[in-house]
């Protein structure tokens with residue numbers, strides 16, 4: 001019997017090594033990786049510049065703690081700030097921790113700038129923001145909260161993309177922040193309506209409410225833009241990041257505009273490991289690669305190719321969603337069954353909600369492997385229909 005807790009329903013395979021878009025099991029059998037560890041290894045496995053940065057840093061120093069200056073952390077913060085909206089950064093180790101910090105910042109803002117009168121956080125049904133208490137509290141899904149109620153009392157949930165519900169929710173004048181994903185990843189790659197997003201931005205500006213964008217899954221090139229908000233012509237006040245920012249070395253970050261970031265004074269928040277030299281060395285190698293000429297353009301064109309192939313070849317009853325290489329496919333079949341069938345054909349994909357699966361190949365995948373994965377996927381869906 002395993003000594004592990006049974007909180008994961010795992011697929012019956014384990015991997016010994018990986019290279020580029022492929023993972024290999026102990027016997028050397030290859031699997032084409034359209035999961036990327038749930039959009040984490042966006043540069044593929046064993047990507048040379050990242051591996052080299054990790055090796056070199058490990059030989060110097062892995063961890064010192066935030067008791068001391070960490071030059072690599074400042075360098076990485078400058079790069080992310082410059083690539084986004086010029087905010088300030090806090091580093092942590094996961095997506096939930098990044099959202100936890102975002103929620104704490106929002107509460108600080110409500111308590112200090114609005115004298116405690118603003119405390120409510122509005123979030124969307126079918127969202128996913130993490131499994132810690134505060135982040136589970138804004139994750140408006142019964143199946144995630146089941147068994148852990150009562151949730152913190154300051155949350156209010158509204159249907160995604162419902163402007164009237166949004167207006168009704170903010171009318172009470174007690175809202176400090178609105179948190180959302182631009183594509184609900186766990187919710188099946190459901191896109192935000194531009195009108196809804198613009199209305200949130202307008203209301204936030206008018207009422208001094210903070211807009212928190214959870215870009216844990218959508219950020220870092222996945223949509224063909226460095227950050228998904230750049231698709232919509234708006235900027236958040238706070239953005240959370242994680243997953244791919246160090247290509248698999250655990251790392252999370254919050255970026256916040258100065259008016260909010262300045263509230264995190266010494267002692268208000270922290271993390272022992274957050275932004276340690278090893279993670280930052282990996283993070284710098286990742287962002288340097290993604291900001292290289294044409295990297296993001298290539299993601300866009302690969303995304304278009306993949307979508308075109310899927311739209312032309314999938315049978316009726318399937319819907320292809322998403323942007324860049326953030327692709328969701330709604331099928332008539334149970335997502336887990338689709339993922340299992342793909343696994344049996346040596347293709348890794350990610351199940352999601354809303355009868356959808358996610359296809360998240362590495363962003364630097366070559367065209368042959370991209371189409372090979374798409375062909376396997378289409379053949380699986382066709383077989384399931386027989």
Ligand SMILES: Cc1ncc(COP(=O)(O)O)c(C=O)c1O
Pocket residue numbers: 038094095096097099128129130131181185186214215216217218242243
């Ligand atoms: C949008 C989003 N936010 C937050 C999280 C939580 O991240 P983590 O599992 O690293 O805590 C996830 C994880 O899938 C996510 O997709």
